[in-house]
Amino acid sequence: MSDLIHDEAVALRFGPHSNTSRFVVWLTAAHGRVVTLIKGALRPKSHFLGQVDLFATSDLVYYGHGHDRVHATRECALLRPRPWLRADWRAAAAASGAADMLVKALPSDEPHPDVYAAFTALLDALARPGAAATAFHWFELRFLDLEGLQPKLQHCAACTTDLKPDVEARFSPSRGGLVCSACAARSSAPSDPVPPDVLAMLGVWQRAKSPDELAAVRHTPGQQRAMARLLGAFLRFHLNLRLAGREVAMEILDERTDG
Numbered sequence: 001m002s003d004l005i006h007d008e009a010v011a012l013r014f015g016p017h018s019n020t021s022r023f024v025v026w027l028t029a030a031h032g033r034v035v036t037l038i039k040g041a042l043r044p045k046s047h048f049l050g051q052v053d054l055f056a057t058s059d060l061v062y063y064g065h066g067h068d069r070v071h072a073t074r075e076c077a078l079l080r081p082r083p084w085l086r087a088d089w090r091a092a093a094a095a096s097g098a099a100d101m102l103v104k105a106l107p108s109d110e111p112h113p114d115v116y117a118a119f120t121a122l123l124d125a126l127a128r129p130g131a132a133a134t135a136f137h138w139f140e141l142r143f144l145d146l147e148g149l150q151p152k153l154q155h156c157a158a159c160t161t162d163l164k165p166d167v168e169a170r171f172s173p174s175r176g177g178l179v180c181s182a183c184a185a186r187s188s189a190p191s192d193p194v195p196p197d198v199l200a201m202l203g204v205w206q207r208a209k210s211p212d213e214l215a216a217v218r219h220t221p222g223q224q225r226a227m228a229r230l231l232g233a234f235l236r237f238h239l240n241l242r243l244a245g246r247e248v249a250m251e252i253l254d255e256r257t258d259g
């Protein structure tokens, strides 16, 4: 009985299986995160050679009844290579950090078409020089939103008081976002002060429908670092994962020199 699945997919990670075969972790357009085995992928005459590339989009055909959720690949054809992710190391770091989060946080074989759209928007935005950090944090916020974990920034996450820009608020990952100073004082949950400029920046990033909307928004390295820290604490708490790929990406994206 045939159980062939045809989908568009981006390769997130490769893993060894044998001397000539390898696993590919994909984010597919319609079937979410899937793992397929490509037999003979590394043989010199394999018809898969050149058809799979990290962070490139491929046309993928696989058998959807794999043992232990590892499916056999039938066909694969490269649709959209993204050469800028080989040439720009910051863009590559941002793509790797986002892919690491998807590999760890998404359950396998569960449709996430909106996450696919956001991830491919990130990969394409990374073609623009200097966009890496901006686009990376946009993707993190978009992912949280799609997972129903959007940080609350307009109202106190505890008492729902409207937080006007002049009201002192603190950021508390465990309570889901900003809390007013009264709620922060009443609770033992850890919280950190947020400078108003960083808070405004988070709001702009959260509302942006695409990373390209943020291309013209200016910010300082210090503001970016502060936003990265707040988002890191929020992601760690809500995804309950050690995001090693994010830590590496943050080190690389924090470099002050442009390159």
Ligand SMILES: [Zn+2]
Binding pocket: 156, 157, 158, 159, 160, 161, 179, 180, 181, 182, 183, 184
């Ligand atoms: Zn409150």
